[in-house]
Amino acid sequence: MQDNTSHATDPGVVGPRIAERLGSMSGRAYSVADIRVLPAGASRTTYALTITDDESGESTAVIVRAAPAASPGEGGLAAEGQVLRAAFAAGVPVPEVLDLSDTADDPGVLGFPYAVMSFVDGESIPRRILRDEAYAPARAGFARQAGAILARIHAMDSAATGLTAVGDPLEALRTQMTREYDHAPAGLVLAIDWLSRNRPETSGETVVHGDFRLGNLLIQPDGVAAVLDWELAHLGDPIEDLGWLCAKAWRFGVAEPVAGMGSRADLLDGYAEVAGRRPTEATLHWWELYATVKWGLICGKQAARYLDGTERSMELAAIGRRSAEQEFDVLLALGLASPLSVPDPLAEEQDDLTSEDPHLAPTALDLLESVTAYLTDEVATDxxxxxxxRFHTRVANNVLATVRRQLVLGERQAAASRKRLSDIGVSGSAELADALRDGTLSATDPAVQAVVTAEVIDRLTVANPRHLSQPDC
Structure with missing residues (x-):
């Protein structure tokens, strides 16, 4: 008799136990044909398992998601499985939950929480989906298909999911990201002010996926195969999902507004075909702007994990500067800025920076450029x-480029910033944002808006000048 209480995570133990469990549930005898561990988060272990029916010889691939460090009932898999089963019942393309053990009185066959789900093949890397010719048919029909899938998600039986409501969306941002909300940069403050003054009528309260975008979808050449990652699911306004999918951050530089693959009209038409009602363009616009603000705050929250010493990650440090992209995107959406082409200062000669007394050559810029060359020419090509x-090499190059641009432009930008901020009665970026928050400065004053726009453009010229030329659609 097997010891179900042992916390054995070895694939050679997990595979046979899961095969025996699935066999007992179906009245069949299964053998393990193959099992391997997939990359996953620190608290979860994911196995790809292939089992063979001993009688028919038919093979079946399944995914086992386990929480070895958690006690039964505390793995978080029960809630996720409940939502997935409700989604499957509603006709949403999701992996089928075949077995689940995550209750306090049931250690299951592994001794710790786990869920067994059907394997769904597909691509989740946005760059490949948006560019590879194999996915051209999927791209052509994506917006309408995504609308239909979201309508099915919003038709799920909310009572069967166990999800809770987030309440007022702007208040949810404040409570979920208090520090970032209270210290949001000026561009995001302008957008929050606009959102608060232009609230649309609610579209009801339904299940909301919460993170429906490329990267959380499995795509096959003919379309969406599965919707993954339901950890942020909640009850709320259904148009939140549509706005999140249309946010510029999830287009990855491609012009089409729906995940870089389609039009808003097709998205809304596909939604209406299933839901029986078509959200308005104005409502979608509000939620799209909301999504951009939310992602900007999330960038700040992720950077805070680095700044607080919680996680010493170069990627988290780098993403802090990405909030300038979201600031510029909300200014585009509000009609306060237009796309503009700004030359990368690193492409220009820096004759005025050749001397850094008392330090001799090479200059700080020369030293940073040498590290960039090493990463690009030696590490990335190895x-x-x-x-x-390779991925973190690209991140490191972006960080170095940001620092180099700031060395080139910093003094000039600082002088210009001091002048324009002084003209409207504030002395720094933080004071500008605070004055907008408390009403000392009006968010609708064209002179104030012009200053905010200039500040954002300067920040983005250092962080990522190419983003300034990307149009809003």
Whole structure:
């Protein structure tokens, strides 16, 4: 008799136990054909398991998600499984939950929480989905298909999910990201002010996926195969999901507004075909702007994890500067800015920066450029380097480029900023944002809006000048 209480995570133990469990549920005898551990978060272990029916020889692939460090009932898998089962019943393309053990009185066959789900093949990397020719048919029909899928999500039986409501969306931002909301940069403050003054009528309260975008979808050449990652699901206004999908951050530089693959009209038409009602363009616009503000606050929250010492991650540090992209995007959406082409200062000669007395050559810029060249020419081109290291090499190059641009432009930008902020009676970026928050400065004053726009453009010229030329659609 197997010891179900042992916390054995070895694939050689997990595979046979899951195969025996699935066999007992179906009245069949299964053998393990293959099992491997997939990359996952620190608190979860994911196994890809192939089992074979001993009688028919038919093979079946399944995914086992486990929480080895959690006690039964505390793995978070029961809630996720409940939502997935409700989604499956509603006709949403999701993996089918085949077995689940995450209750206080049931250690299951592994001794710790786990869920077994059907395997769904597909691509989740946005760059491949948006560019590879194999996915051209999927791209052509994506917006309408996404609308239909979201309508099915919003028709789910909310009582069967166990989800709770988030309440007022702007108040949810304040309570979920209090520090970031209370210290949001000026561009986001302008957008929050506009959102508070232009609230649309509610579209009801339904299940909301909460993170419906490329990266959380499995795409096959003919379309969406599965909706993944339901950890942020909640009850709320259904148009939140549509606005999140249309946010510029999830277009990855492609012009089409719906995840870089389609039009808003097709998204709304696909939604209406299933839901029986078509959200208005104005309501979608509000939620799209809301999504951009939310992502800007999330960027700040992620950077805070680095700044607080919670996680010493270069990627988290880098993303703090990305909030300038969201500031510029909300200014575009509000008609306060237009796309503009700004030359990358690193492409220009810096004759005035050749001397840094008392330091001799090479200059600080020269030293940073040498590190960039090493990462680009040696690390990134090394065939033995893993994909993980390649990705972080690109992040490191972006960080170095930001620092180099700030060295080139910092003094000039600081002088210009002091002048324009002084003209409207404030002395710094934080004071500008505070004055907008408390009403000392009017968010609708064209002179104030012009100053905010200039500040954001300067920040983005340092952080990512290419983003300034990307149009809003």
């Amino acid at each position: 065939p033995g380097v893993s994909g993980h290291v």
